[in-house]
Amino acid sequence: MSRLTRIAVASLAALAALPAQAQETEAEARCTAAMDLAVEGVRLTEASYSPAGDDSPADHCILRGVMAERTGADGQPYALRFELRLPDDWSGRFLHQFNGGADGEVVPALGGGAGIGDVPALGRGFAVVSSDAGHDGAARPDRGLAGGTAFGHDFEARRMYGYGAVETLQPAAMALTEAYYGEAPHHVYGYGRSNGGRHGLVQAERMPGAFDGILAGFPGFNLPRTGLQSALDIQLFLSLGGTLADAFSREDLTVVAQSILNACDALDGLEDGVVNAMMECQQEFDPQVMVCTDGQNSDCLTAEQVDVLVARHAGPVSAGGELLYNSWYWDPGIASGNWRFWNLESPIPPWDHNPLIATMAAGATAQIFSTPPVEVGGSPQELLDFMAGFDIEAGSQAIFARTGDFPESAMSLIAVPNVDDPTLEAFEAEEGRLIIFHGAADPVFSVKDTIDYVERVQANNPEADDFLRLYLVPGMPHGPGGNSASQFDLLDALVAWVEDGEAPGTVEAAFPEGDAESAANAGHTRPLCVYPQVAQYAGDDPAVAASFDCR
Known part of the structure; x- marks a missing residue:
């Protein structure tokens, strides 16, 4: 040694x-x-x-x-x-x-x-x-x-x-x-997306003094009701015959997206594959333009397919005409892989090509949202069959039902308290700050439902602008995806609002690099506008956010 x-x-x-x-x-x-x-x-x-x-x-x-x-x-x-x-x-x-x-x-x-x-x-x-x-x-x-x-x-x-x-x-x-x-x-924040966004909005009501600021992304705050929509989607898609994936091919949904763009892309002053003027678009777009005319067999849909999409976007309705969840906006993000993944086809184990909405949503609808809970099989086909045979109107009662073993309903336990008549007054009194963001093409939770919730808060509480902001992301599905400027930082905006009193305004967002779905806009920036403002092209370089105004 x-x-x-x-x-x-x-x-x-x-x-x-x-x-x-x-x-x-x-x-x-x-x-x-x-x-x-x-x-x-x-x-x-x-x-x-x-x-x-x-x-x-x-x-x-x-x-x-x-x-x-x-x-x-x-x-x-x-x-x-x-x-x-x-x-x-x-x-x-x-x-x-x-x-x-x-x-x-x-x-x-x-x-x-x-x-x-x-x-x-x-x-x-x-x-x-x-x-x-x-x-x-x-x-x-x-x-x-x-x-x-x-x-x-x-x-x-x-x-x-x-x-x-x-x-x-x-x-x-x-x-x-x-x-x-x-x-x-010295400062306490909450942050979540999807069900996590629901947690955030729930705690703004239930623990109004616990968080100085909450950031909630595409929140499922009406969660039990979304099970009704999931069942409707599956029943409508299966009505076209074959599997869920057969209902609409990727090419079919590209036709839908292009038809929406033809009607709405230029409404914001720039044709870039993104619909910023989403509210105006709902009035301008006529789904019937997608129906194949005599002799046309490409770049169009059958009348039955269009009827299914129209019914899907209208949302679940009771026999008496009551809307049981909400309706949906038409957005070209319907052609994104994310939209398809959730609604039509998830080609990864263990789903065996049945989408998440037919498996995870089925289990939740049966066992978490229904009172009493329903026994349901655990194979993809059993879960799909459950949703295909689900009685939507009866289900709309089960989410409000109580029993001796379940003394509170699923809506009471899981949805945001006062969801149909919110004020957030207690959260306001504690000087809390809340930022919500949601993609216009979300296939899981309707962006219109989020807009309606925020507008109810605003209608009930004249001071809502002092503590609440909503940002809509055109083209974005359930999280980043599609041809959307889905990269942005709202945490910094929330911190500045909470700690420095700087109320958030326009936030810069970017289209991701290297993403095939946003290839034409990759690396470009856009303003993320405070609702109800939308980004309008003002001239100059279309690749930079500074060329747009929020109006």
Whole structure:
């Protein structure tokens, strides 16, 4: 053994003999010691340190824990699992990351995604918490694809999913954050998309003083009612014969998109494949122009296909003519892969080419939104058959029903409180700020429903403009996609509003680079306008946002 080797071995032995914390950096040691933090109702299970890297936007500590452990009325184990990420370079801000879908998974607490821009909240110095909303999405593998929604057979699990998980976790996560840093966060934010956007709007009503600012993207705030729309979609598409994917080919939906563009693209002063003047477009576009004329067999649709699309856009209606969810806007984003993925074809396992709307929505409609919950098979075909045979009018009653085992309805538990007559006065009184954004071509939640909700708030509360903003994204489906300027940062706008009093106005948005669906506009920028304003081309370079005005 050489002298250098002996020195190296001796050095390693000496290092190994040091106390564990002496081998760690100060930040790593503090993270390890966080396992000893005591907060009532919390059982910490892990503390690990994550240095900045490809999957980590900042040096930070990850705390994982469990709350509300119990056995449900359905005999299944339940718990609220979470992770809290605490950056070394803390800004003093806290973000509750509300997650999407049926929850059931602790999504990494990074605070990123649509509406946030390139740098997630964790990379900006926010402490971020994420949870599974009180149930394990894989807890019932015996129910196949319906297993992720089987928690709906337990009332308390429904309540946790609806609102209880955030109410339970928020104060505990705040206490852990304060204990870790030695001081409380100076500003607290909430952020989510889809079901996560629903969580945000729900908590603006239920916990009006808990969040200084909430950012809600394409929110499913009327969630139980959307199950009625999902059933209508499937029944209409299957009425054309064959499979859902057979109802409309990709070429068929391109015809729809081009017909909308022919009628509406120039309404904003520039033909660029995007309809900014979406409200005006609903008056200008006549779906019947898509019907094949005598002798025409291309670049058109059958009369039956057009009738199906018209009925789909009209939304579910009762026998007495009552609209049971809402109607939808015509937008060229209907030709996007995202729209097809949700409504017609999801060619990835385990859906076997049945779209998510026919599987996840079926499980939710049967087991979470209906009272009493309905047993449903877990194969893709069984879920599709359930929706194909679903009684929409009876279902519209089941979402409001209560029983002894389910003393609150699905609408009461899951939809935004006062959804049909909102004021957000309590949120306003706490000086909260709320930004909502929604794509005009969303195939899952109607952008018109979001507009109607915001307009009801505005009609009921003359001060709504002091705390509420809505941004519509032309062409965007359920999240980024289509020919849309879907890259924008509303978190910065929200922070400036909350902390500096700078009410948000026009925000710059960009079309993504390298996306085939926005190829002609790739890299171009557009203004994202505060509703009801729309972007109008004012001349000069059509590739830059400065050439447009919000009017």
